[in-house]
Amino acid sequence: MAFIRTLMTPLRAPLRRLIASWVEFRLIEPATDELDLDPTLPVLYVLPHPSLSDTLLLESLCRARGLPPAAGLRRVGEIALPACLALPSPRRHLWRRASRREEAPFLALLEQRRRHPDHEVQLVPVSVFWGRAPGKRFGFWKMLAADSWQFTGRLRRALSVLVNGKNVELHFGAPLRLGDLLDERGAALANRKTARLLRVHFRRLRTRVLGPDLSHRRTLIEGVVRSPEVRQVIETLAEEERTSRARLQQRALRYGREIASNMAYPVLRFMDGLLRRLWNRLYDGVEVRGLERVKGLAGDHTLVYVPCHRSHIDYLLLSYVLYRDGLMPPHIAAGRNLDMPLIGPLLRRGGAFFLRRSFRDNRLYAAVFNEYLHRLLSRGHPLEYFIEGGRSRSGRLLAARPGMLLMTLRSYLRRAAGSGQQRLAFVPIYIGYERIIENASYQRELRGGRKRKESPLALLRVLGQLRQPFGRVAVNVGEPLTLADYLDREVGDWRQTLGEERPAWLTPLVPRLGEELCRRINAAAALNPVNLVALVLLATPHHAIEVSLLERQLALLVDLQRHHPGGAHTSLPEGTPVEWIDQVVALGMVERRGHPLGDILVADAGQAGLLAWYRNNVMHLFALAGLVAFAFRRQPTHRLDTLEALLSPSWPILARELVIEPPASLRAALAEMLDLLVDQGLLERAGEEWRRPEEPLEAGERLRLLGQLMQPSLERGYLLLAVLLDAGPGELVAEELAERSRQLAERLALLSGLDAPEFFDTRLFANLVESLEREGWLWREGERLMFDERLRRAAQRSRELFDPALRHRLQLLTRRREA
Incomplete structure (x- = not known):
């Protein structure tokens, strides 16, 4: 090794210049002018493992950006060390097992710092990624060249520099001071503590950027079908339907292939370049706010992104933003209607997995999907799904549907009951557009038109709109919700029910969780x-x-x-x-x-x-x-x-x-x-x-x-209360009340010249009825809605909000409907 280092010394300068001329940084985080370095203290850069290419790249970057030099020796008191150090990694040889890990190279510095407090040093962790591959085989040259969870040898790293030199990420960690790492137990223990802190930092960053290792798709699907949960359903169905187990197993494999994503790094790279050009053509800019809250969790939490759903662009936009800013793109739950020729395979390789709109009556499909989702979550893969279920045609945030949230919670509890508690966080995302590509179709559907089926031809029609201006788009990250903290606050003793298939508290908790996430999405809204x-x-x-x-x-x-x-x-x-x-x-x-x-x-x-x-x-x-x-x-x-x-x-x-x-x-x-x-x-x-x-x-x-601004909402409430009070307690069921109110609202809109179909949306009235029940103004006896004088008095007070002319118009409209 010493001989090789001596041989390489005269070659360092030309190699450094060669790397500097070849490499293009896709991302440097944080920006070099944002590093919190004390200019009065010496700096030592620390790499996660020895790497000549990483060292030379860092040296050229420091020279170009005016940072403390990473080349040569750095003298601190009586000690001289290379300005760029590396944590030792086990030495592997073909003929024997890996040797014991060497001690980290900070012991002498720590002993000197303990004796001389003025000899302080700043350690700056540096991670370099030559390409980004989430640990999956995706072609011979890319497999050899891209960074993954496997450390690379010299030949492979040289190939990586050649292949991925135009796609390099460099991440600086927060500086560590030796004085903060010392304690009374001595420098030797502090040296191990320093190495441990640095390794934890490098591991979390690597998880954040690369995500966990991806299994081969075929292996993952076969593992899902062989799982005890799916095998149990196959056994039950074989007896009930008198069908052979082999046929049911083949059906389960078919379901698995229909569902599973096939994330491929070349497609991510291709989509990154394609989407960058698309956004530049389509939008005047993409503004991202609050992503630092995600980066603080990504290293040690499984992330579940829950964006609002306003446009088909949402799928692509969030993955692009995360990839661009150094985070692993998530696996995305997409409707099966998007698994169409040409588009489906591309989305699947970009991380989409597909689900049917409803599979309540298909136990085998449900078991396969649940097991697939559980394996993604338990392995720490980031996920993305839309809790509203579909795109909002009215522009309002729709009520959260329980399906995916319930499956996520059950997977979390299953993991906590098995191999230990998993850290999981929901990340609410608000996406705001100045103009969406679905403008015309939404208006048609709000006026009663049928939703057109997605197809490649429909996509071509959309591409024809790209010459039009669409303004800017905002991606705002809301306040993340860590699931363990939420359960502690809402349930308290939830850990005592681990092992139960469906705890009593689970079903009523899911709607409350959905409401909380929706509120956090709306709390991150973007005014434009x-x-x-x-x-x-x-x-x-x-x-x-x-x-x-x-x-x-x-x-x-x-x-x-x-x-x-x-x-x-x-x-x-x-x-x-x-x-x-x-x-x-x-x-x-x-x-x-x-x-x-x-x-x-x-x-x-x-x-x-x-x-x-x-x-x-x-x-x-x-x-x-x-x-x-x-x-x-x-x-x-x-x-x-x-x-x-x-x-x-x-x-x-x-x-x-x-x-x-x-x-x-x-x-x-x-x-x-x-x-x-x-x-x-x-x-x-x-x-x-x-x-x-x-x-x-x-x-x-x-x-x-x-x-x-609030008059339409107040008018809807007035109309609904008028219908309810005129009918009397016990006379109406919820669906009948909502429909009568909708008809009145539609009539009012026509008479007022109000061309706004969302004003008489049936779901708004159904939600009003539910809200009155939640607040205790209504209750049910069987299916009938009941109320007492408290509601009449509250309605009387609310009428005082309306001026006489408006109140007279609403009362007249109500009486004509009842007549």
Whole structure:
């Protein structure tokens, strides 16, 4: 070894220049100017294992970026060490087993630091990835060249430099100071402690970037079919259906091949390049926020990404963002309808696994799918699925479906009962678009049109739209939910039920978990120019507004979010209201009409229908502000006590409809919002009262526009209560109540000229009924809905929110329906 190092010394400089000229970094994290290095202290770089190519690459990077040099010797006190060190790795020889691991090279430095506290040193861990392969065979040359979980030899690393030199990632770890690692037990123990900390860091980073090793697909499917859980179902069905076990096993293998992904690194590389060009052509930019929360968990948690589902682009966008930022792309649960010619195989190799829309009555398919999902989770593979089930045609976040959440929970409990507790975290993701490619199809389906079946031909039609502008897209990471902490908080003694196939607490917990994840998704919403303009423009009677008033109202909405955000991780748009309006006009979402007295922004019927989808993306952010503003529509003056009494019955129902986290104290939130509206000039305070300002008139108009945001939701609630109270207790079932209310809402929309199909969406009324039950206003006797005088009194108070003209119109509509 010494002879080889002596031989290589004169070759280091030309090799370093050769690597510097050949290599292109795909990612350097963190950026070199963000490293938290103390310039007064010497720096030693540490690699996870000896590697000449990694050392030379680091040396050239440090020279190019002005970092402390990684070449030559670094003298610290009386000790001289190479500026770039490596943790020792076992030496393997063909003729004998690996030798015992050598001691880490920090002992002398630690002993010197203990004697001389001023001889401090910073250790900077460095990980280099030449290509990224998740441990799976995918072709001879790529198999030899790409980084995986197997450490490489010299020949293989040389080949890796040649093949993957244009796809290199370099990750710096947080600097470690020797003084922080010393304790009274001595330098030898501190040396082992240092090596252990570094190895843990390198292992977690490698897991984050590469993911766990992938089994060969065929081997994985065969393992699923041979599992005790699937074999037990085969035995049961063989007896019940009098079918041979061999035939059932072949059916199970067919199901496994239908389900399983076939993630391939070359496809990930191909998709990365393809999607980079697609996003650059399709969008003006992809803004990602909050990904550092994921990176903090990725090394030692199994991650389950749960994005909102607004577009087919969601599948591709999230995987691209994760891969681009140094995280392993997840395995994605996709509907079987996407497993079509050409597209299906590509998605499968990109990590998609396919499931049928329903398999409740197919026990063998359910067993195979459950076992496949469990094996992915128990091996630590990141997953992605859409808890809403399908794409939202209305723009609202849909209620979470229990299927995948229940299977994930059961897998987690099975793992915890077997080989020990697994760390698992749900990662909520909000994806916000300024324009989606499904605009036309969503509007057609909302008006009763049939959903068209996905096909390659439909994809070609979509590709024809790529010349159109689509603005920007935001990917916001919400607050992750670690499952163990959630179970401790919600169940408490859940560990005592490990081993039970289906604990009693499991079924009622799943909907609560879904609601919590939905709230966290909505709490990370992104405001953009399109949804801001939609919020204001659709609050006007004829979908037209003066541009000057629109600019001030847009600034108001952003200021409200800046001082009283509707979510913990909400993001605001950059730029000014003038620039936002220009962006929406450029996207073709509205029309700007010139006028001598000032320009006017107008949306025709088709544009208004499209804008409603984008408004619904973020309307929840203004729930409290809109409700308070609406309360001043009829009554010009309120005290805090009377306002709280007026809004408290409606607020929990509204919060549930809009999927937001209610404040701990409604009274405190109301007081804060009232003061904020005073600061904005929309209200005036006189002692213990707040009132609408008489002057200027524009303040009243802006307050009215803000309150108009909540009017559709309040009108739906009014109609439903009117139908229920007129019918009386025990007269209606939930489905009948929802349908009658929907019919009234549809009639109201037609009479009002409101071209908004989501206003009379049956699911909204069904959710209202469920919310009233959850809040205790309704209960069931058999299938019949029951209520008492408390609901009548609460409904009477809620009527006071509406001005006489609006109330008269709603009452008249209700009476005509009952007649």
